[in-house]
Amino acid sequence: MRRTLSSKLLHAGVDTGVRQRILGHLEGTTVDAHYSDDGLAELKEILDRVDYGLQIGHDRRFGFPVITGCARSLLPTAAIELALQENGGVGAIRILDTDTEEVLFQARVAGAKLPSTSEYASAPEAKKSDCAAKLREYQTSHEFLMPGSEEAVEAIEHLLIFAEPTPSASDDKETAHGSVDLSKPPAPAMPTSSGDVVDLAPGRIVLCDPSQASHATATNPQQPGLIVAEKHLAGRRYLDIAIGKRAATGAPRPWQLVLSSRGDLETAQLPAATWFDMRRRILIEAGDVQHLGDPLGCVESNAEFRIREHLQAAGDVYPKPLTQGGSR
Incomplete structure (x- = not known):
């Protein structure tokens, strides 16, 4: 039944990330430890779109409704x-x-x-x-x-992931895990400490505090984060952000997006080579000034493709939701 439901949701145009939230996740993945009740009404509405073509009736041998037939034609x-x-x-x-x-x-x-x-x-x-x-x-x-x-x-x-994205029935609800749509209207503009105003959209790098603390401290400084997607839950806009760290020795993992060339670092406004980990992501409301700091630069070179490729390699991982005043 789980595979059938997954297939039905796929044919209904529901994005991968939303299907994963409905169907559940593998034990031990990040999302397995960080479920949220945000957007339950939207998820139920998506689930109700699935039509199995079941015909429900009564049988006098039973005291409850039973499935008497199926009117749904099977796909080849x-x-x-x-x-x-x-x-x-x-x-x-x-x-x-x-x-x-x-x-x-x-x-x-x-x-x-x-x-x-x-x-x-x-x-x-x-x-x-x-x-x-x-x-x-x-x-x-x-x-x-x-x-x-x-x-x-x-x-x-x-x-x-190399196919052009198809219009999704849930496009106005949520941009899903693994799907980055750079053509969508960007998140609200955010002023920097210098007074400039920039848009927070996928591909933008921003300072953020991924910890449980409500603000950065000397022992818990802000880190660069790469916005990989925008999500709309319960009428509010959230940013899906991959946390960055200074590049280590050795080769990066397939789910780590690397910015190391001089051109990349200048465009991103980063002081040193940085790895953005698609398996270590947070979900922050766009206006959460407690967890969001100054915007930096952006990933310009094939941003959409690069983000998609590394999200795909990250597998079944959903961002950890943070709320203003702490974490969930």
Whole structure:
């Protein structure tokens, strides 16, 4: 039932982050420890959109209503087949109708390195974004039969982030985890200590206090945070912020967005190379001056793509909500 509900919500246009909030999360993830009652009415309204086509009636053998039938037509099933590159990315993709065995779509990803003996060697070449768009197109009209390996499923999910975002039924409610929409109206403008006014929108870096304290102290200073999304809960606007720290030695993890080049640091107005951790995020109301400090610069180079890619790598993690006067 949980998988069916997830599929129904997907076909209803509900974003990934909202679906995760409705369906629950894996034990041990950040959100598992930080559920919030914000936006319950909106979540219920989304859940009520799901139509299973169930017919409810009475049977004299039972003293309660029972399911007597189902009027909902089933979507056709399509199987996804892949060829993976050495780096784990999708090198080629094929979508098959499982009833007719018709090839609905097949392509090699442009620039992908595949063996000359690959069964996809003669397949037409297509840009990664075009492959992702086709995958998303069939995702709305078919039930997908996914590959058996976890590596292949992760590769499909990664490919999907290259598709242009589709309009969501919940766009006016919330921007979900893993979905950054830089075309949305920005959060309210915020004055800096110098008197300048800047917009707090995804891609903007701002000083913030991610601790339980209501304000920064000498032992608990403000840290740079990267706004990765805006969320609307119970009629209020919140900022989903990834916490930054000075870059450490060694390689960053896939869920850490790195700003280290001179150009990046100048644009971001950061003094040193910084890692922004997509698994360590907080949710702050846009007007919370206790937890929000001065805005800094922004991520300009492919900001939307870079944020999406690292959010995808972060997996099932929801930001920790903070309220004015403390944390939740």
